[in-house]
Amino acid sequence: MSKREFVVVGQDGADACCPGLLSAPLGEEQAVELAKVFKALGDPVRLRLLSMIASRAGGEVCVCDLTAAFELSQPTISHHLKLLRQAGLIDCERRGTWVYYWLLPEMMNRLAGILARPADAVEVVT
DSSP, X not given: OOOOOOOOBTSTTTTTTOOOTXXXXXXXXXXXXXXXXXXXXXXXXXXXXXXXXXXXXXXXXXXXXXXXXXXXXXXXXXXXXXXXXXXXXXXXXXXXXXXXXXXXXXXXXXXXXXXXXXXXXXXXXX
């Protein structure tokens, strides 16, 4: 077997043009960072919350509208929103007694770029 040198995403400028997961192996640091994002997305409640925030006309939604859509307590919804914020998927701002949330498109674009198949990829039909 020949020894091949892998270009690892996230090291030595290899991610300068955002190579996808299918075009180069992830570096350890980037894998840890992405695992946090995917873990945040791995819960059905958080996935629904993200979808509700992302699809809202005007780009932002009040926590009062999010809480009303679930049969969960307000502290539980706040906990899920906190995890989405920590993952870099959403941000928020307090306005009076309410908190408004919006999607961070940079992270969504990054995830899309990482998961995208390279344009020159050969499709395997089974």
